Every structure is written in C-alpha cells, then in structure tokens.
Amino acid sequence: MPRVNVQEETKIFGEKLRSGYFAQERSKNTEVNYAQEKELRDTEAVKAYTQTELFEYIKEMR
C-alpha cells in the first residue's frame, strides 16, 4: 500500500483518542465489603465443612 502521511494520521489518531473512540476496557466488578459482610460467614463455613463427607474425600485425595 502507498505510504501514508505520518503527521496527518497522527493527528487523526489524536482526535479519535480524545473523542473516546478507543474504549477502555475496565473490569466489571461487583463491590463487596468482604471483611464486614462475608469473612465471618466464610470462616464458619470452613469449620462446618470439616464435618462433611466431601471434606473426607478431599482428605483422601492423592
């Protein structure tokens, strides 16, 4: 393809950049205050889980 004009293309790129043409991908995130809302629940769940058959299965895995 024929050579493009660098300055012109750079200018076009800059305009697109400032217009938001290049969308930024950001994490879609669900907020949670884990320490306050879920950590105690999880610690109790781990303790309760050690009484289950699946825990015994994990224990026997090789």
Place this chain on the structure above:
Amino acid sequence: MGTETKDLGNIYPIEERFSNLLEQIQEVLVKMGIIDQVLIDTDLLGRAVVDYFEDIDRLKDFENIPRVNVDKIYSYGAFWFLRRHPIQIIDKTIDDRFWYINEKVCIAIMIPKMFAEMGIDLKAENQRFKDFLELMYYNFKYRLYTQQSLELMIESFFCGYSVKVGEEADE
C-alpha cells in the same frame, strides 16, 4: 515491615484476614488429623496475606474500583497462599496423601466459601463435583495457573450453578 506495608495495614483489614485464615487452616489440619505432623510458618502466611493485599491494591488502582468482588478475593487469596506455601511438613512419616498439603488445604478452605456464597448446602456432593475437586487438585499440583485463571474458574462455578438454579426456577 516497610513503610508501604504499614500503609496497607491502615487501609485494609490485614490482621483480621491473617487471623481468619490461620483459624481456618488450623481447623482443617486438626480435622485431617495431622496438626502435629506439620508446621504453619506464620511468617510465610503473613507474607502471603500481605502479597494478596498488595496485589489487590494495585488491581483496584489500575481498574479504578473501590472494592473487588468475592471471585477475586477467593482467587487472589488462593494464588498467594499457594505461591508462599506456609504449611511445612515436619514429620517425614506423614502419609503421602498429605505431601501436597498446601494444595489440599487450599481446596478445603476455598470450596466451603464458594458453597456459602452460592447458598449451597455444605453437605452437598455428587460424582461430577468430586471429579471437579480432583481436577482442581491436579491443576494446583502440576499445572500453570494465575490469579486471573483461578478467578475465571470460580466465576464459572458460580455461573453454572446460577444458570442451573435459574432453569429449575423457570420450570
């Protein structure tokens, strides 16, 4: 501890996380019957917890988010726990079922949290899930993984369960 770590301690509940994790690990080791055959290196455990919060802090800054979801909490936590291997075997006569004790404890800690998050009965089990446990164990022992691949795994589990429950609700 450097200045940066002290700053993190002012922002995040690092000590509470360490305390909860230590309690969970010890409970699992006691119930496995091997608490006297292993040692929990609390410096390495502390290092894993600090590494986790440093990693999460960088992620939040990059993504410009105030908090992270539980998928990331579980996956990043598992990653740094496995990276630092805080549980050490001190009795060489220990059964070879426990040679990969860090990987095994990681699973025993992660699964009930995932169940609790989905509201699944902790006593629930089926063969497919046992196969999933075996695959997870194999991955932790032999395969490459990252915080992000673990996050995808956990979210896939949540998604699959939610879709199935949704199907049953629609029937």
